[in-house]
Amino acid sequence: MCSDARKNTSVRKRVINWYEQSGRRFPWRNTTDPYHILIAEILLRRTTASAVSRVFTDFIHRFDSPNRLKRARESTIVKALSSLGLQDLRAKQLKETASILVKDYNGIVPRSDESLQSLLGVGDYIASAVRNFAFGEPVPLVDGNVIHFISRVFGIHFAGPTDVQAWEFMTQFGNPHEAKLYWGIIDLVATVCLRQNPRCGSCPLTKVCEWYTKGDIASETA
Ligand code: SF4
Numbered sequence: 001m002c003s004d005a006r007k008n009t010s011v012r013k014r015v016i017n018w019y020e021q022s023g024r025r026f027p028w029r030n031t032t033d034p035y036h037i038l039i040a041e042i043l044l045r046r047t048t049a050s051a052v053s054r055v056f057t058d059f060i061h062r063f064d065s066p067n068r069l070k071r072a073r074e075s076t077i078v079k080a081l082s083s084l085g086l087q088d089l090r091a092k093q094l095k096e097t098a099s100i101l102v103k104d105y106n107g108i109v110p111r112s113d114e115s116l117q118s119l120l121g122v123g124d125y126i127a128s129a130v131r132n133f134a135f136g137e138p139v140p141l142v143d144g145n146v147i148h149f150i151s152r153v154f155g156i157h158f159a160g161p162t163d164v165q166a167w168e169f170m171t172q173f174g175n176p177h178e179a180k181l182y183w184g185i186i187d188l189v190a191t192v193c194l195r196q197n198p199r200c201g202s203c204p205l206t207k208v209c210e211w212y213t214k215g216d217i218a219s220e221t222a
Contacts (some may be wrong), residue, residue: 004025008173010208011153012181016205017193019184024191026053027060029183033210034109034134038119041126047084049190055083066107096120109133116177125161133179141182142178145189148176 026049028040039060043052060069061081063069069077077091084090097119101107109130110116117125124142131137142161150169151157158166174181198211206212 004048007208008155011205012173012178014183014204014208015188016178016180019180023180023183023187024049027057028134028149029179032134032136034111035066037134038109038116038122038126038130039063039094041129042097043081043084043090043119045088045126046119050083050188055081063098066098066101066109069094070102093121097122105143109134111137113139124167132182138174140167140174142166142170145186146170146194147183148189148195149185152198152211153205153209155214 026040028037031037040056042053043056043059062080063072063077072095074091074095077094078087081087081090095104098121101109104118105115111131113131115129116122116130117124121129128139128141131139132141142163144161147158147161147163147166150166150173156169158169160166188203188205192203193205200206200209200212203212
């Protein structure tokens with residue numbers, strides 16, 4: 001499905017170049033520590049990266065290991081996450097995740113997909129993000145942002161992040177692995193390729209984007 005190798009290469013280069021110039025800088029993008037990346041990805045669910053960036057450094061400082069997070073009072077974790085919303089649920093999940101890490105993995109974030117997905121609240125995307133960003137494994141990542149990006153740039157519409165074909169597409173498009181590619185996609189969707197009123201005038205992809213070059217708005221999925 002992802003057959004145009006030249007277009008893929010061009011899109012990858014443009015996204016990565018744009019990211020290096022204009023991408024957002026977050027503390028979890030400056031580390032390969034699996035625990036830090038796991039915590040960041042869990043916190044990033046159902047909230048914005050900007051909101052997480054306001055609590056992340058302090059959170060990691062206070063709960064600097066699975067063991068310390070496991071032993072913390074739930075009320076303390078709730079307080080640390082209060083600005084994100086859903087803090088009661090998040091605190092409970094994080095504490096449970098830390099308990100599994102300590103009990104089953106010696107307090108070390110595991111590397112395999114199966115082990116990562118044994119942690120509470122860790123599904124395909126978070127497991128792949130940890131394997132990719134922490135362990136440097138060339139695994140694809142697919143979430144709503146990526147689906148939106150593919151739809152706009154390639155004119156291909158997948159059912160959603162659980163669509164196996166979307167993962168196959170990204171395996172071809174994103175290979176070889178490059179974390180900056182995914183961060184670039186995430187940041188482009190957050191700041192330029194907005195779902196409503198995309199800012200095409202500020203986008204590095206106008207020459208290769210199906211939506212832009214063909215006025216593909218009519219076929220775009222919601
Ligand atoms: S050219 Fe416009 S529609 Fe295409 S990726 Fe860029 S912002 Fe999105």
